[in-house]
Amino acid sequence: MSGTNDLNDRDLFQRSLDRVRHAASHAHIDPETLVRLSLPRRVLEVAIPVRMDDGSLKVFRGYRVQYDDSRGPFKGGIRFHPSVDLAEVKSLALWMALKCAVVDIPFGGGKGGVEVDPRDLSHAEVERLARGYVRAIADVIGVDRDVPAPDVYTNARTMAWMADEYSTLMRRLEPGVITGKPVGRGGSLGRDDATARGGYYVLEEIGRQRNWQPAEIRVAIQGFGNAGQHAARLLHADGYRVVAVSDSRGGVYVPEGLDVPAMIAHKRDQRALPAVGTAITNEELLALDVDVLVPAALEDQLTAANAADVKAAVVVELANGPTTAEADRILHGKGTLVVPDVLANAGGVTVSWFEWLQNRSGSYWVLDEVHDKLRATMRQQFEIVHARMTADDIPMRDAAYAVALERLGAALTAGGTAADFQPRQAERQRVAAGAKG
Ligand code: GLU
Numbered sequence: 141m142s143g144t145n146d147l148n149d150r151d152l153f154q155r156s157l158d159r160v161r162h163a164a165s166h167a168h169i170d171p172e173t174l175v176r177l178s179l180p181r182r183v184l185e186v187a188i189p190v191r192m193d194d195g196s197l198k199v200f201r202g203y204r205v206q207y208d209d210s211r212g213p214f215k216g217g218i219r220f221h222p223s224v225d226l227a228e229v230k231s232l233a234l235w236m237a238l239k240c241a242v243v244d245i246p247f248g249g250g251k252g253g254v255e256v257d258p259r260d261l262s263h264a265e266v267e268r269l270a271r272g273y274v275r276a277i278a279d280v281i282g283v284d285r286d287v288p289a290p291d292v293y294t295n296a297r298t299m300a301w302m303a304d305e306y307s308t309l310m311r312r313l314e315p316g317v318i319t320g321k322p323v324g325r326g327g328s329l330g331r332d333d334a335t336a337r338g339g340y341y342v343l344e345e346i347g348r349q350r351n352w353q354p355a356e357i358r359v360a361i362q363g364f365g366n367a368g369q370h371a372a373r374l375l376h377a378d379g380y381r382v383v384a385v386s387d388s389r390g391g392v393y394v395p396e397g398l399d400v401p402a403m404i405a406h407k408r409d410q411r412a413l414p415a416v417g418t419a420i421t422n423e424e425l426l427a428l429d430v431d432v433l434v435p436a437a438l439e440d441q442l443t444a445a446n447a448a449d450v451k452a453a454v455v456v457e458l459a460n461g462p463t464t465a466e467a468d469r470i471l472h473g474k475g476t477l478v479v480p481d482v483l484a485n486a487g488g489v490t491v492s493w494f495e496w497l498q499n500r501s502g503s504y505w506v507l508d509e510v511h512d513k514l515r516a517t518m519r520q521q522f523e524i525v526h527a528r529m530t531a532d533d534i535p536m537r538d539a540a541y542a543v544a545l546e547r548l549g550a551a552l553t554a555g556g557t558a559a560d561f562q563p564r565q566a567e568r569q570r571v572a573a574g575a576k577g
Pocket of ligand 1: 215216217218287288289290291292319320460485486488489490492
């Protein structure tokens with residue numbers, strides 16, 4: 141991560157809250173909405189002891205943060221990554237609350253994480269860690285309380301282990317407690333590529349507005365995990381020119397366009413990108429001469445140090461939090477459209493909601509139904525956010541936050557505000573003064 145002045149002494153969570161407060165000036169909300177959203181409802185830190193394959197014992201640090209559940213059960217993924225810390229999980233949980241409100245699905249915001257590099261662990265060790273994590277947080281999750289899902293370095297198989305562990309603990313099947321499960325184990329068709337597909341549907345709308353011909357649009361994608369790979373595949377299949385991709389070790393650049401299916405096959409079989417075209421760093425990828433830049437890795441990638449170098453006209457944030465506030469200002473000043481994470485990557489949690497609905501009804505949807513409903517949701521909410529951006533002449537992130545804060549505000553205000561208590565006070569004063577009625 142680059143050491144720039146915008147990644148200052150304020151931690152990621154404080155910086156995330158600053159941006160919510162800033163956007164709130166564009167939202168029509170009771171001021172108490174922000175007061176209520178200034179702290180997560182609950183933070184759980186746990187120790188997860190795991191017996192390693194060599195017989196040794198390791199203890200991993202895990203978290204579950206439940207940010208807000210005024211609109212529905214807490215909802216959000218579980219990240220296994222060496223840089224997981226509390227400030228990060230709190231930010232990710234806050235972003236989930238905003239995200240679920242942006243796409244208007246009946247969930248609140250939560251997030252979990254374990255400080256671990258799962259690439260150093262065997263499958264059996266990851267399974268024991270996943271099951272141990274669920275045992276540690278089982279008291280606070282539940283189909284109507286808090287519903288985890290995959291995130292960075294966790295996947296459908298991890299979710300299957302977690303859902304199985306939960307059912308074992310509860311001595312009943314409860315598939316809806318975890319989403320992102322494998323199909324055949326209560327998962328939904330279309331959940332695997334839903335994060336990328338949601339962003340792709342948004343990009344379709346932008347392409348329509350800008351009269352894009354896909355063959356002329358050059359795309360660079362930072363990150364080649366679930367979101368990045370599926371985004372590359374969908375865009376490539378649609379005729380877009382995906383010219384660069386990268387993973388944590390660096391990237392490759394082919395100006396004429398990459399053979400995306402071959403890249404995906406190589407990454408799957410060799411766990412690495414093939415050495416094609418020009419080798420580039422992650423930093424160089426962000427500054428490539430492209431039309432669309434898709435950060436699909438981690439937070440704080442576009443910063444004050446490199447935002448001015450971005451040449452893309454549109455940035456689609458498939459990662460959570462890839463752009464700092466200072467980078468946002470620089471990009472906005474240059475006329476770059478940044479489609480914010482809370483909208484661009486909301487397809488994942490939207491299909492998680494579909495999965496939860498299917499688990500609870502016991503009836504399962506065909507793939508076309510998932511795609512149609514996801515496209516309808518993404519289009520509708522994109523239109524709302526886009527209209528807000530245009531009407532108020534503000535960055536798209538502020539517009540998305542404003543829409544989300546108004547929806548969250550409506551739910552929080554319904555629980556009672558200062559205004560509801562003042563008449564009672566007036567009443568008491570009247571009674572004390574001996575007035576009638
Ligand atoms: N981890 C994904 C996200 O950041 C999906 C969350 C979910 O499906 O609950 O949006």
